[in-house]
Amino acid sequence: MPLVDSPTRWPVTATKTPFTGNKTSVRTDEVQLPDGSRVHRDYQVHPGSVAVLALDERERAVVIEQYRHPVRHKLWEIPAGLLDVPGENPLHAAQRELYEEAHVKAENWRVLTDVYTTPGGSDEAVRVFLARELSEAEGERYEVFAEEADMRIARVPVAELARGVLDGRLHNTCLALGVLAYQAAVSGEGLEALRPADAPWPARPFPS
Template sequence: MTGSTIKDTPEEWEVRGSRTPFRGKKTSVRTDDVVMPDGSVVTRDYQVHPGSVAVLALDGEGRVLVIRQYRHPVREKLWEIPAGLLDVPGENPLHAAQRELYEEAHVKAEDWRVLTDVYTTPGGCDEAVRIFLARDLSEAAGERFEVEDEEADMELARVPVADLVRGVLAGELHNNCLVVGVLSLVAAERGDGLDALRPALAPWPARPFEA
């Protein structure tokens, strides 16, 4: 099988029944009765998620802007890249990413490209994340966004890409978007280059939007 034929494709198996046993503030849990290829019907539970964006912000010195934040489900403080939910259905993901970079780091960027698109845990959640590459950084104008809860304890740092790669491969950095984003950045640099990445408004079938 050649590389050009290896790609994910849309497919939807028949659902005989569906119910939502839990609804939270931003996400919910759905139970579907799915027809298998042999005709049997099995139950599949999964989290329904609005989708997210993340930003790998790369400065002129080859450093990535990262934040350290407490994550209660895993009981750890994780180094991450700025990220956030797509709060409004059909929201333009670029606008959401620009908002998150401003709110979490008080930074703006002039050059935006799509680094990669991922499903975080497709066996149990339908969350789709678009990871952007942001370059030509500068401090944002105006007052800083007022943070609360876990975000009030966040730390900011700028870390060389090589240090992040070492941390990922050593098992010291675990955040999905940071790991995928940093390794995708290195792959792009060693491949066709960062300028060959998709434009910031490239279509995103997993979360369609209006440009």
């Protein structure tokens, strides 16, 4: 039988939120273990995210260089963003992020993978999409500010990005997941075997 992650809820006997930020918060739960003992667990409460591996006809991915203050690095990333609205359709959010960050639209969408980024310290769930058949978006470019104002945009072959991940030159989670999942799909059952763009996502349910 294939391995599958299973939803499980250990009892929470007490909870508090010592910090609430603009988009996320920190929660402390008192959790009862199966042996009856109790432990405290601190974690970030996160609305969830989407990311897009957008490929042109030459198998070049749209990538963005952005400053990330917590790690004190400018990282090359694929377009990504938060699920700002509770219950938001993740495909719509991904299309919005691709437009806002790269001023690009895509006609062909599939789900590459769904992941919990740091399950030991956050409940963040990310859906990574594959977007193909790209074209320039219509209208004016989205106005950027703060860290986004310093972004650089490039198109880089997927194979080159994969080498960068394995060589330790590229470190962004969604970029690494996206390019390696893409290569696994191509060398496996093929892109048409990927889930459709509106596939259910139990971690962040949305109306069908």
